[in-house]
Amino acid sequence: MRSDDVAPQPWADGGGTTRELLVADDGAWRVSLADVAAEGPFSRFAGWRRLLTVVEGTVLELLVDGVSHVVEPQRPFAFSGDDDVVARLPEGPVRALNVVADPSVSPHVTVLELGRGSALPLADDQAAYVLTGPDARSLVVGPGEVAGRCTVAVVTLDRG
Template identity: 40%
Template sequence: MEIIRFADLKPEPWRNRGGVTRQLASQPKASSTPDGDWDWRVSIADVSKAGDFSPFPGMERMLTVVEGELLLLTVDGADHPLEKYRPFRFPGGAQTQGSLPTGDIRNLNVITRTGGFKGFTSIIELSKKRAKPIFEGQLGILLQGQATAGVGTQEPETLARYDAVVGSDVDTPDVLGRGFLAVVSIDPVVD
């Protein structure tokens, strides 16, 4: 079982210097490619000032506010108020600005190469009695509360806020606890 510990991730400034992001996962791995030279990326960003979002032409974005109350996103001139835990999909190359009417926010970003991959984000409430399996092509990210992740009979590991469990179809990890989990799925597009 693989767990990506949020506390171990290095904050990196946005291309436009309007905030910082911590990358949870990408394909190919970020260490081997420059920013934007990947097929998909999952990251958590801190937004502390209003301004333009970095463009990602040829990509599709899914953004979910995970901390804070509201992000007012303007995409190609249309306003979209984004509330906590409500994923929103938009073109990565669109002219996009964000404003913070209720203060700083943190968001979960899923960016995929259009025509190659499709990203999905679901927010689920965890249960202490019914495990949530995390399958191949998925990440389970603890947004709030207390949870553990384990495989089979091995001792479960405690998750901290924003830790990500990497899915597997061989030894499928299960997440148990109380709180909210983002399940991010990255699916290859098949013609």
């Protein structure tokens, strides 16, 4: 699935849009792509885990409960849905892969570069968002595989 084929939904505060890419049947987790276009607060997800990875743009500054964190591209950043989070855009808008999960799920994101002849198998608890390569901006859901030269953000949703 190409993320550009998913209709963006505006945030309640108007600071950006979200494209829901994948949602658990039981609602225990969600993978989405957020376009952060303006500085301002993030929505709270009380009791949930959050994991954000900048996939386009330069840098995102997050003030988490008043403490500044610089989130660089392709470096996953975890925080609690209970935290008071405010986004700052020191170098312009960014696009972020977002994982929100209830406490029964441990989300992980690993960014990998694959070579020309490489193939990465995905288990049924994984999905890969393709960052670069011929299938850029696509989500591959496991079981399946990503092959060829590309960079991927692999999301693993561990229920145990």
